[in-house]
Amino acid sequence: MMSVTIKDIAKLANVSHTTVSRALNGSPLINRETKEKIQEIARKLHYTPNFSAKSLVLDRSYNLGLFFSTLNEGTSAGFFFESVRGVNSVIKGTYNLVVRGIDDYTDFKGISRKSFDGLLVMSQSAKDDDFIRHVRDMQIPCVVLNRHVDSFDAVNILSDDRQGAFQIVEYLIREGHRRIAIIEGKAGFKSTQERKKGYLDAMTKYKLPVRKDYQVQGSYDLESGYHRMKELLKLGADELPTAVFCSNDDMAVGAMKAALEYGLTIPDDLSLAGFDDNLFSGYLSPALTTVKRPVEQMSRKGAAVLVDLIETKEQVKDTVYLRTELMIRDSVSRPREALDKAKTAGPSSAD
Amino acid sequence: MMSVTIKDIAKLANVSHTTVSRALNGSPLINRETKEKIQEIARKLHYTPNFSAKSLVLDRSYNLGLFFSTLNEGTSAGFFFESVRGVNSVIKGTYNLVVRGIDDYTDFKGISRKSFDGLLVMSQSAKDDDFIRHVRDMQIPCVVLNRHVDSFDAVNILSDDRQGAFQIVEYLIREGHRRIAIIEGKAGFKSTQERKKGYLDAMTKYKLPVRKDYQVQGSYDLESGYHRMKELLKLGADELPTAVFCSNDDMAVGAMKAALEYGLTIPDDLSLAGFDDNLFSGYLSPALTTVKRPVEQMSRKGAAVLVDLIETKEQVKDTVYLRTELMIRDSVSRPREALDKAKTAGPSSAD
């Protein structure tokens, strides 16, 4: 079954294939009647342009890449889903959205101007720098999301994780917590570092002791949250933190389980805070207090900027920070100690 | 910056571009020395083939499509993520994986043999039939996942949801439950119907009363689970079911929250079962008893079959059912009534 080309249409319309091409692309130099006749015929024959041919001559692939650091470990389902959805909502129809993990590649030979009109890199780790450098060398229009890269004149869109983490830890402190632990994200991930910085910022600002044994390394997945929390619980009743800041919601779920198994109730015995605001976080019991990260917004904006970049060929270096949002729910309360103290000291000193 | 083509290589190697083409594609009719010399030059120049040109002459797009019914509502993040991952792990390098929602399209003109070498349709609803028909008309190699379609000679890979639902409801019954409610999935989705059938199968097999007010319609998202559970709770203490089968895990989370808010403890006052086995399900408190659906396996297998289909041009009609697996965890226990009865009747009749 041969597919119909502009030449077929040309024959039927008694014109040259050039005229057909122009008519179908809305060129202004074509007579209105001819144009309509041609469009009519094209419609009737169910003509669809051959994009490979277009690509070849126009030097565009019609592919947009959305690259994650990895699709294997450290990328949560919610994050992935929201990212794809955000991009997808912007590029409807015009482009193909190609989704990939950077760590799927051993070499980047296949990534060229010819194969991608533009790239969105949802970057989670400094390991991506090789890839990003390659993209720059290939002069592929590119927007880096989620992680700051300097030494690269690209648009950079990310959420202010440090500020967000600071905000939620500050909230814990204001609620009266002084012994606050952190379960960190995957080692090497930029977000891990930023969230930890936010935690430290808050602790320092309020002159709280920063204990090494209150800092444990997770890997952003549920399981690690569970195990790291168990580790913290080994500190024993006297040394236990009154609040734990988990570097993402997935780990908070794991941590919650560990705490519950240990016999603690949340938030009465232990306050728990997360980061990300996954879809399910509001539906946990207790509902998780966390920081909402604008993932979908980030990828939407990224896609919009990228498309603009491709179509206007303008190269801008620009860094955009998107605001995070504190989501106060039920997994954090005033610590028992604070309450006790308030009781003994009388209501007057209870803030 | 001009990119290097086989003609550039040809000049340097003092051969025709034809020879280069053949050498780079491993044609057997080329002298070994020449071949090596050419490959060496290609490597040195960082040559990458222009896929648009290849596509044009070979009539292949190198694109594989993974189409979901929708990316907006009714597709859970975990399901989406696992699907993409499964496909991605199979097609490394060779193809571009293009992810799309069917409901993004108003017409399917753009979906042609030219633009996709093959298609995976992760079908969730009968609404997809128009699309699938189109794909068939266009003679695009296609594998339909997750939903049974007849009247279409395609490979069909799905999990046996009916059997899985039967299995878990039967488990509830064996644990002593007689008043079992169901929160159904999104109306119109095939999986919704299949899971409900499994529920009814089990109820009928054990001759349990099937009550209309024990069947409520959800939409697969957390929120609907929450609200439908609240509805069930309105039935009042005497009429309450002792177990609720939620048609997916997301809704089970919502339902759990509603039950907890109502003052019930799970599983002592109410048993809860889910479906899917999301990543987080084992980490809920209590850990969710559910049915594991082999999503990643499904998409892996689908991708493998599709690639095979494309490369051998063989058209097979075949339906593969993948087994689900019962995941017994902590959200289901024997109902209080059953226990009471056991107690009054003495240990002998317990079991």
Added chain:
DNA sequence: CATATTTATGCACACGTTAACAACGGAATT
């Protein structure tokens, strides 16, 4: 030694599209 066969390479065209340029008829300008 003449002929057949194999091996290695090149020539020319094809794929479907766009675009620079030429060409043509008619209208407007000189």
Added chain:
DNA sequence: AATTCCGTTGTTAACGTGTGCATAAATATG
């Protein structure tokens, strides 16, 4: 009446690759 101009259409080449056929050289066969 000759020239310029405009609006519309056609001619031709180009994009980078693969392939059928011709060809040349080398080797085997009789």
